[in-house]
Amino acid sequence: MERFASTRAKAEHALKRALLTIEEDSGGELKPSMTLKQLGKRFLETRRELGRSEGTIETYGYAVTAHITPRVGDLSVAEATPERLQSFLTTVEKESGPGAAKNCRSTLSGMLALAVRNGALAHNPVRELERITQRKQRASTAIPLEELSEFLKKVRNDADLKRWDTVELIEFMLHSGWRVAEVCALTADSVDFAKGTASVEAINVRVKGKGIVRQEFPKTEKSARTTPLPPAAVTLLKDRHERLKPNTNLLFPTPLMRLRDPSNTQREIRDRRDALGYPTLSTHAFRKTVATILDKAGLSATEIADYLGHENPSMTQDVYMNTLKGAGKAAQIMGQQLKGLI
Known part of the structure; x- marks a missing residue:
C-alpha cells in the first residue's frame, strides 16, 4: 500500500489513515472508514428502531447535529482516538458548558458502541475519556x-x-x-x-x-x-x-x-x-x-x-x-x- 501527497508529512498521514481503515470482507455492516457523521445518522436510526422516546432521540440528535458533525464529523471511526475525542469534549465544555459536553460524551459512547458491535472497532474509546463534572447549580429546597x-x-x-x-x-x-x-x-x-x-x-x-x-x-x-x-x-x-x-x-x-x-x-x-x-x-x-x-x-x-x-x-x-x-x-x-x- 502506498500514498502520495505534496509533502512527506501529508503522505505519511494519508498512508497511516489508509492502514487504519483497512476493511475485511468478513466485517459487519459498519466499517472503520465510516465517518462519525455517517455513524451518528445510523445511531439515531437505531434509537428510533428500538422505540426510544422522542425526547431522548431529540437529545442525541442535538449532540450529533450541533456539535459532533460540525467539529469531528469528518473523522473516520478508526480515527476517533481518545486523544481526539477528549480534545473535542474539552472544547465543547469551554464553549457550551458541561451539560452539552456530557450529552456529547453520552452520544459518542452510544455511537462507538454501535461500531464495536458491528466489528468496526475493537473497543470503545469513550471509556478512556475523562469524566465531565457538572457544576452545582442553586438547588430548589422544600417549602417548610x-x-x-x-x-x-x-x-x-x-x-x-x-x-x-x-x-x-x-x-x-x-x-x-x-x-x-x-x-x-x-x-x-x-x-x-x-x-x-x-x-x-x-x-x-x-x-x-x-x-x-x-x-x-x-x-x-x-x-x-x-x-x-x-x-x-x-x-x-x-x-x-x-x-x-x-x-x-x-x-x-x-x-x-x-x-x-x-x-x-x-x-x-x-x-x-x-x-x-x-x-x-x-x-x-x-x-x-x-x-x-x-x-x-x-x-x-x-x-x-x-x-x-x-x-x-x-x-x-x-x-x-x-x-x-x-x-x-x-x-x-x-x-x-x-x-x-x-
Whole structure:
C-alpha cells in the first residue's frame, strides 16, 4: 500500500489513515472508514428502531447535529482516538458548558458502541475519556410545612399564576408529588374518582418539528404508577373535570385548552418565585416538600420512593409487592398534613 501527497508529512498521514481503515470482507455492516457523521445518522436510526422516546432521540440528535458533525464529523471511526475525542469534549465544555459536553460524551459512547458491535472497532474509546463534572447549580429546597399556608395564600393571590391557570396545578403537585410533565399529561381517563386514585400513564414532551406531544409512556418503568390521593386532591380533579370537559379531557391544559408545556410551566413559576418570596422555587421543590412531609411522618425511604415514583434498582420483589400499601399510607399522611390548606 502506498500514498502520495505534496509533502512527506501529508503522505505519511494519508498512508497511516489508509492502514487504519483497512476493511475485511468478513466485517459487519459498519466499517472503520465510516465517518462519525455517517455513524451518528445510523445511531439515531437505531434509537428510533428500538422505540426510544422522542425526547431522548431529540437529545442525541442535538449532540450529533450541533456539535459532533460540525467539529469531528469528518473523522473516520478508526480515527476517533481518545486523544481526539477528549480534545473535542474539552472544547465543547469551554464553549457550551458541561451539560452539552456530557450529552456529547453520552452520544459518542452510544455511537462507538454501535461500531464495536458491528466489528468496526475493537473497543470503545469513550471509556478512556475523562469524566465531565457538572457544576452545582442553586438547588430548589422544600417549602417548610409551617410556611405552606402563607405560601399558598401568595400563590392564590398572584394575578399571573391565576391567569396562567397554574394555581391548582401547584396545589395538585403538593398533594401528589408528581413530576410536572406527568401532571401536564393527566387526563380524566387516568383518574378513578370512586377509588380516589390517579395513574401516571404519559408525560408531555416537546419534540422538534411537532411541538408538545403526549408521550404515551412515563419517564421510567417505576414512574408508571397508580397514586392514592387525599380526598381534597380528588375533589380538585373532579371539579376541574366538570369545568373543562366540554372542551377537553385534559385536567391541566393551557388556558387555550391545548397540551401544556412542562418547560413553560417551570418558567412561569421561575418568573414569579421572587414575588412569592422563594428565590430558588421550582416545580421540583413541590416533590421535595412531599418527600420531607412523608419523611417527618416516619415513612421509610422505600415507601416515599413508591409514592413519588423514583427509580430504585436495589428494590427487592418484596418491596414492590408492598408498593400500594406504602402509597396508601402516604396519601393518608398528605391528606392530614395539608388539611385546611388545600
